[in-house]
Amino acid sequence: MSKNRNFFEKFSNWATTATGSSAAFILAALVVIVWAVCGPVFHYSETWQLVINTGTTIITFLMVFLIQKAQNKDSKALHLKLNELIAAHEGASNRMVSIEDLSETELEQIREFYVRLSQLAKGEDNLGCTHTIDAANMNHETKSERTKNTTKRINESKDRSKQSN
Numbered sequence: 001m002s003k004n005r006n007f008f009e010k011f012s013n014w015a016t017t018a019t020g021s022s023a024a025f026i027l028a029a030l031v032v033i034v035w036a037v038c039g040p041v042f043h044y045s046e047t048w049q050l051v052i053n054t055g056t057t058i059i060t061f062l063m064v065f066l067i068q069k070a071q072n073k074d075s076k077a078l079h080l081k082l083n084e085l086i087a088a089h090e091g092a093s094n095r096m097v098s099i100e101d102l103s104e105t106e107l108e109q110i111r112e113f114y115v116r117l118s119q120l121a122k123g124e125d126n127l128g129c130t131h132t133i134d135a136a137n138m139n140h141e142t143k144s145e146r147t148k149n150t151t152k153r154i155n156e157s158k159d160r161s162k163q164s165n
Contacts (some may be wrong), residue, residue: 016070019063031055 018024079100084094096098099110139140 012066012069015066019066 032052035048039048079098083097086094086096095110099107102110
């Protein structure tokens with residue numbers, strides 16, 4: 001079983017690399033040109049049209065699966081690399097590891113957290129300041145408390161000034 005899978009993996013990698021090359025495009029363009037030039041020879045018959053339609057349909061059908069396989073592999077590798085970066089970075093939220101496995105609803109909730117994070121960041125004086133969701137919420141709460149305490153002290157100071165006058 002693994003020999004077959006290994007063969008298909010190798011074939012898939014080769015095919016996606018080969019078909020994504022400039023040479024493959026030039027070859028495909030030449031086939032279309034030859035087909036078009038043959039039109040008058042075959043009097044633009046239905047068979048002549050059927051040849052290009054059938055050929056392109058078969059190639060497109062097979063390429064969809066090869067492209068999807070390559071895209072799935074690339075996507076998985078990219079997710080693993082991002083997971084490694086998140087896990088290795090002390091300040092990053094580990095909630096983001098394997099986030100691609102969450103439902104659409106859960107992803108939307110996390111997106112809303114990032115919208116909130118963006119709103120909090122707009123209020124920062126330091127453009128280089130970055131936070132995780134948790135750190136941003138804690139910073140915001142700390143600043144809010146500090147602002148409330150400062151406002152309270154200012155009001156108390158005003159009250160004392162009024163009383164002494």
